[in-house]
Amino acid sequence: MDDRKQKVLLAIVHDYIKTAEPVGSRTIARKYQLGVSPATIRNEMSDLEEQGFIEQPYTSAGRIPSERGYRYYVDFLMRKQELSKEEEELIRREYEVKVRDVGQVIQKTGQLLSQLTHYTAMVLPPRIGISNIKHIQIVYMHQSQAMVIAVMDNGTVQHRLIEIPESITALDMETISKVLNAKLQGQAMKSIKLTLIKDIYYELARHRNLLDLVMELVQESLTLEFEDKIYLGGVFNMLNQPEFRNVEKIKTMLSIMEQEKLLCDLLEGGAGDEGVTVRIGGEIDQLDIKECSMITAPYSIRGRKMGFIGVLGPTRMEYAKVISVVDYMTKHLSQTLEQMIRGRKK
Amino acid sequence: MDDRKQKVLLAIVHDYIKTAEPVGSRTIARKYQLGVSPATIRNEMSDLEEQGFIEQPYTSAGRIPSERGYRYYVDFLMRKQELSKEEEELIRREYEVKVRDVGQVIQKTGQLLSQLTHYTAMVLPPRIGISNIKHIQIVYMHQSQAMVIAVMDNGTVQHRLIEIPESITALDMETISKVLNAKLQGQAMKSIKLTLIKDIYYELARHRNLLDLVMELVQESLTLEFEDKIYLGGVFNMLNQPEFRNVEKIKTMLSIMEQEKLLCDLLEGGAGDEGVTVRIGGEIDQLDIKECSMITAPYSIRGRKMGFIGVLGPTRMEYAKVISVVDYMTKHLSQTLEQMIRGRKK
DNA sequence: TTTAGCACTCAATAGAGTAGAGTGCTAACA
DNA sequence: TGTTAGCACTCTACTCTATTGAGTGCTAAA
Missing domain, CATH: 3.30.450.40 (GAF domain)
Incomplete structure (x- = not known):
């Protein structure tokens, strides 16, 4: 693609971006000083169209850039523009x-x-899937409900209300929080594997009920990543x-x-x-x-x-x-x- | 407003709601069995227009309900409609x-x-302004930052990252959490008054720095209500x-x-x-x-x-x-x- | 290779005419 | 006195038909 063709394409892209109207040979000759007549530009445009860089919405309208034209513009012609x-x-x-x-x-x-x-x-x-757990906390709400809160190290907070068996006390939950923190701190949501979960299970066999629910939250947070x-x-x-x-x-x-x-x-x-x-x-x-x-x-x-x-x-x-x-x-x-x-x- | 006028108004409102087209006298006579001719309906419509219940978009178009017409419909004519x-x-x-x-x-x-x-x-x-604090927790993130979390009893969670002086330890924060919980639990965000804050200040004079920040969060949560x-x-x-x-x-x-x-x-x-x-x-x-x-x-x-x-x-x-x-x-x-x-x- | 000239194309615009829905009025009717 | 049929009138929406103008492509000359 020779220099003048590039200039013509550039003119078409610029003008069309600005006006949203098909650009004609005359407009280019008038607005962009290329030093040639509209007829010459028409010939160039004809070539550009054949090569697929520009197209006509209908016969005897001006030209607009094709997707290929924009691509060429972005890849080769565009000049970088700093922010003001x-x-x-x-x-x-x-x-x-x-x-x-x-x-x-x-x-x-x-x-x-x-x-x-x-x-x-x-x-x-x-x-959140790829960020790490900073702190996990279970807050007792009342006898059958608790709030699980996970603070992630990217500065976000996940939380969820869960149902708990009535047998579990506020004190129990504090114990669970402690163990969870010890085990999960610094872990990525994604990387919480079965072995780790088993480990926690073992340590908290007594509280298996509650734990099921908490782990469910953790699991769900993981899927949340996708929605x-x-x-x-x-x-x-x-x-x-x-x-x-x-x-x-x-x-x-x-x-x-x-x-x-x-x-x-x-x-x-x-x-x-x-x-x-x-x-x-x-x-x-x-x-x-x-x-x-x-x-x-x-x-x-x-x-x-x-x-x-x-x-x-x-x-x-x-x-x-x-x-x-x-x-x-x-x-x-x-x-x-x-x-x-x-x-x-x- | 006599019975027939109400029926005509009702017909106009119904039809216009359904079709979004101005309703003519003929349409009403055809679709809604009132037992009178279009001419009679025209007379009624003329009255209704004079009373401001319906209007004409332009001469010789059908009528559409005016705001007053809708109001009358909602207040007096409308029949309750159960969900299916x-x-x-x-x-x-x-x-x-x-x-x-x-x-x-x-x-x-x-x-x-x-x-x-x-x-x-x-x-x-x-x-959140009118809901009560269930639990306040300060989570240590690293030496100059902490996350303040407030669980409200309406099931929402507020959280905010705050800067903390480096001198404060994780242990300090636990103490503060405890005192805050003791004092603020069950309080509405709105009702946190100066006396209460002074009370807490007194108890935690040592940690005044951190406290300032936490109270700021509480305060801001209050304004959040409006945005x-x-x-x-x-x-x-x-x-x-x-x-x-x-x-x-x-x-x-x-x-x-x-x-x-x-x-x-x-x-x-x-x-x-x-x-x-x-x-x-x-x-x-x-x-x-x-x-x-x-x-x-x-x-x-x-x-x-x-x-x-x-x-x-x-x-x-x-x-x-x-x-x-x-x-x-x-x-x-x-x-x-x-x-x-x-x-x-x- | 470039340019001027010219015939041709096509969308957009404007104007004219038509159809149709609807009104308001009048006079007749029950 | 209320209701109805008839009829002239109004106004929009739609269609059809020029007309305009921007723009092209081709040809022939510079």
Whole structure:
């Protein structure tokens, strides 16, 4: 692909991202100084179309980038775009106030992502399956009920009400808490194996009843990993995009947004181990939202991948901008979380 | 208002609720056996319009109920509509599985509400401000950080990471936990007064530093009451309503849905102390969502009002149906929550 | 290789006409 | 006096038909 063709493609992508209207040869000649006439540009466009980088919605309309065109743009033509001073300032300021626990950080991240990009943001909170138990506590509520609380070292807290046999006293529970703490502290939810459970059983044979219930909680927390909550921000930003002028599209869009499970898969599915991943249109294979692109990236705490953040927008997305925002935010998020949970030992 | 006028109004309300089209005199004569000709009905309609119960979108269209018309319908004409056996069965079944903690119950309630009514459901979880502290625990995370956990007797758990001076040991914290529990157990967050705090201060003069932070949490939990989370269900149900054919309306609608604070006010604002409240159109004064009605009701645990549930739909709403669903759900919700937190002493 | 010119295509817009639902009025009827 | 049939009138929604304009592709000349 020669230099001038690249320039033409770049012009088409830029203009279409900005206006959402098919771009004609004349517009390019007028707005982007290439030093050639519209006729020449038409010839180039004809070639580009043959190679599959651009397409025509109908005969005698302007051209729009194809998915392949966007891909080429993202891979070769796009120039990196740093965040502005104001934006960085905004992020810094927002993270400073009122973010006391992990949940709030996650939520704020979603908010910022959507605010900065004007698209829909998705954030997957730190997965508990791969974090370690810091403390387990059983709180007596009344004669047939107790609350099991597990504090994880990523700063989250799991809790559940359980039924207990009436024969068990508050004192019993304290004993159980102690043993559980001794055995489970520092263990990852995932790594709690049968041997360990047997070990605890042995030590607490007397309290087998209660123990069954507690272990059930532990087990369930593990499965919870897969039905994790996901934080969305700016869903209705998407409605400002001209591609959502028609109500049917909005409906499919929103019904997708209500399926948390699907979104989690979407977010986890494509992202690589490190760095920002861009998926354009059909490259998101799980789903048939047409004309959408996703930009995702994992964030980590102390080098361990803990979750994902992502932005969903139309294929006609401001890739350069969104990529740098996502990149910047993962780093900032990792940093904020690390600061918050400073105590973690490697 | 004489009997026949009521019948005509009822016919108009029913038909408009069903079809979302202005209702003409002929339609009424055909579909609702009133035993009179369209001309007579026209005369009645003319009167009804003069009295403000119905209106015409434009000359020579059919009539639609005015807000006053809906109000009259709800107050005097509407017949109570019981839930079907299938619906009751559905509710029972859904509450049985996988509702282990209060959060899940709340979420499930929202889901059911929207599923049964086909409108948007909102649920305000039990307010912590008016619930009592069951247990306070401080968990040591590492040398400069601790997690404060408060278990409330309504089955919710509050938690927060706090910074602690390095001089404080894990043992210190256990002492503090003990004293806090002794003093705060059974107290409502709201009722924690200065005298009580002084009392604790006195007893724990040595640990004043840490105490400051813990009390701050308690204080903040109190303010949290006002920025409570709200659970929404079936937001996109609304899009199936024909009044949301145009995109602008969808946008205002959704942007309202994203403002949690506003929704909480909305939910709390109009509801009375007991029973179902219906607000029609302009009667929802906080807001300028036009053409919407809200049906709300408080739910309680052991006779104490703990939160609200509500349904938001177009003014052209199936009032009879929604009212009975909301009514039924508050009762069922109260019951489920009471069962779950059985231990509460009056 | 580039450019100007020109015929052709197609969506979007605007206008005109038509159909249909519904009203209000009047006069006749029970 | 209340009810009804008849009829002229109103207004929206829909269809059909130009018209406009942006844009292309091709050809021939520079």
